[in-house]
Amino acid sequence: MTKNIGLCWIKDDFRVQKNLALSEATKNHDQVVAFYLYKKKIFLNQEAQQWWVNKSLVNFQKILNQFNINLEIIETDSYKLFFDELTNKNNFSIYWNKTYEPNYLKFDKYLVNKFESNKIKYKIFKGNILNDIEEVKKGDGSPFKVFTPYWRNAEKFYSEKVPPSKKKVYKKKKKFSYFKNKISPEKILPKKNWFKKFEKYWLPSEENALKELKIFIKNKIENYSDARNFPHIIGTSKLSPFIKHGQIHVETIWEECSKNGKKNISKYLAEIGWREFNHSLINFFPHMLKGNYSKKFDKFPWEKNSKFLLAWKKGLTGYPIVDAGMRELYETGWMHNRVRMIVGSFLVKHLLINWIEGEKHFRKCLLDFNEANNISGWQWVAGCGADAAPYFRIFNPILQGEKFDKEGEYVRKWIPELKKISNKFIHKPWEIKDDKILKLGKDYPLPIVNHEEARTKALKAFKKI
Numbered sequence: 001m002t003k004n005i006g007l008c009w010i011k012d013d014f015r016v017q018k019n020l021a022l023s024e025a026t027k028n029h030d031q032v033v034a035f036y037l038y039k040k041k042i043f044l045n046q047e048a049q050q051w052w053v054n055k056s057l058v059n060f061q062k063i064l065n066q067f068n069i070n071l072e073i074i075e076t077d078s079y080k081l082f083f084d085e086l087t088n089k090n091n092f093s094i095y096w097n098k099t100y101e102p103n104y105l106k107f108d109k110y111l112v113n114k115f116e117s118n119k120i121k122y123k124i125f126k127g128n129i130l131n132d133i134e135e136v137k138k139g140d141g142s143p144f145k146v147f148t149p150y151w152r153n154a155e156k157f158y159s160e161k162v163p164p165s166k167k168k169v170y171k172k173k174k175k176f177s178y179f180k181n182k183i184s185p186e187k188i189l190p191k192k193n194w195f196k197k198f199e200k201y202w203l204p205s206e207e208n209a210l211k212e213l214k215i216f217i218k219n220k221i222e223n224y225s226d227a228r229n230f231p232h233i234i235g236t237s238k239l240s241p242f243i244k245h246g247q248i249h250v251e252t253i254w255e256e257c258s259k260n261g262k263k264n265i266s267k268y269l270a271e272i273g274w275r276e277f278n279h280s281l282i283n284f285f286p287h288m289l290k291g292n293y294s295k296k297f298d299k300f301p302w303e304k305n306s307k308f309l310l311a312w313k314k315g316l317t318g319y320p321i322v323d324a325g326m327r328e329l330y331e332t333g334w335m336h337n338r339v340r341m342i343v344g345s346f347l348v349k350h351l352l353i354n355w356i357e358g359e360k361h362f363r364k365c366l367l368d369f370n371e372a373n374n375i376s377g378w379q380w381v382a383g384c385g386a387d388a389a390p391y392f393r394i395f396n397p398i399l400q401g402e403k404f405d406k407e408g409e410y411v412r413k414w415i416p417e418l419k420k421i422s423n424k425f426i427h428k429p430w431e432i433k434d435d436k437i438l439k440l441g442k443d444y445p446l447p448i449v450n451h452e453e454a455r456t457k458a459l460k461a462f463k464k465i
């Protein structure tokens with residue numbers, strides 16, 4: 001046991017189980033302080049997440065109180081400045097888990113240098129991922145660009161590598177406070193009251209994440225392959241915000257799925273695989289964080305149309321399945337994956353608006369926003385990503401609605417104006433001729449573009465590249 005203080009930098013890892021940095025700090029030190037760095041600038045574009053982070057901080061402090069560990073929040077404009085000042089103190093050892101965005105991994109290297117030259121003890125651990133980025137590559141050492149061979153390798157590599165771990169038991173520490181100028185979690189809440197709605201839908205805690213996972217495995221995983229496509233059914237795990245903020249480790253998901261002994265876990269684990277793949281992509285091809293993975297899309301003739309963009313954001317395009325998705329997002333901070341694909345396709349193909357605008361809006365509204373998944377997801381939809389849906393495959397929002405929301409339940413849930421519309425018209429209300437049933441253009445908008453015309457125009461635009 002070393003005498004100095006153990007500092008544990010908490011980023012997206014609001015959990016005690018499978019938190020290697022925290023467990024190593026508590027193993028080595030009598031006095032441990034966890035700290036969270038609040039950089040306001042990051043959250044200017046990630047408004048919804050401020051709510052999740054606020055809740056997570058409050059909840060995580062409660063858990064850490066059981067072990068006499070303070071979770072101290074410090075506001076900073078610059079991580080670099082913060083750590084430069086911290087290094088002057090020289091009375092601590094420091095521990096953190098990796099986060100897998102290239103900027104963070106690059107900053108880890110800066111810190112390693114800094115701490116080594118100042119003889120400060122530090123340890124960096126694997127974060128919330130199954131395989132570290134460098135561990136999964138092709139035989140010739142180059143990165144995978146296609147999901148299926150990536151996941152075949154990654155899954156095999158992981159299953160041969162890791163024995164299931166035991167539950168970590170923490171001992172009580174000596175209560176200690178380290179930082180001056182701490183802020184309270186309330187400071188992180190967004191200015192708008194928009195976030196208050198999220199309380200109805202989510203309970204961000206480690207305990208709840210595990211509970212939700214177990215319920216999902218018990219009741220839903222067996223039908224996941226089919227049910228995951230239907231947005232009116234809760235057929236997916238809805239764990240994405242918990243995974244993003246580290247309330248659950250993906251290793252725990254793997255272990256719980258495997259020990260359950262149920263069939264049909266492979267489709268679900270493959271989705272966790274997509275998350276791994278996306279992290280691999282943004283690290284090996286970081287140019288995709290700033291633009292198209294596929295350079296030929298740099299010449300795509302996107303159109304600027306603020307009226308269309310606003311209609312899309314507000315769920316007022318006149319296409320019910322699109323509008324329902326956008327309203328679900330704004331109301332709950334989450335959107336079903338099938339609908340993410342439909343609304344994304346509509347923006348980039350029907351409206352010819354650059355996927356970057358969609359990515360920005362999702363970044364603002366999603367509680368599960370993460371750079372790897374959001375940027376890859378959007379580039380998948382737009383056709384400019386690594387293993388993407390081809391641009392010429394254009395979702396028909398009417399047929400998508402009729403196929404995946406046959407009875408219109410999802411649409412009626414999120415668009416009250418259409419509550420009384422029959423199944424026949426629920427995905428094409430413009431065909432209703434009786435304005436006693438629905439006053440089009442007043443109760444609900446007419447389609448902002450005609451599907452067939454938009455499709456033809458999109459294909460023409462695609463031909464240009």
Ligand SMILES: Cc1cc2nc3c(=O)[nH]c(=O)nc-3n(C[C@H](O)[C@H](O)[C@H](O)COP(=O)(O)OP(=O)(O)OC[C@H]3O[C@@H](n4cnc5c(N)ncnc54)[C@H](O)[C@@H]3O)c2cc1C
Binds near residue numbers: 237344362369
């Ligand atoms: C345009 C677009 C943007 C997206 N942006 C994000 C984002 O910012 N953050 C995010 O976590 N996911 C994003 N996704 C992926 C996917 O929509 C969500 O992960 C999923 O809907 C989360 O719901 P769930 O937890 O119920 O998923 P489940 O179906 O229960 O899947 C379990 C977990 O696997 C991962 N996963 C599932 N589907 C995907 C996928 N297609 N790609 C990568 N990982 C996946 C997630 O971590 C998810 O929580 C995006 C998809 C699209 C098409």
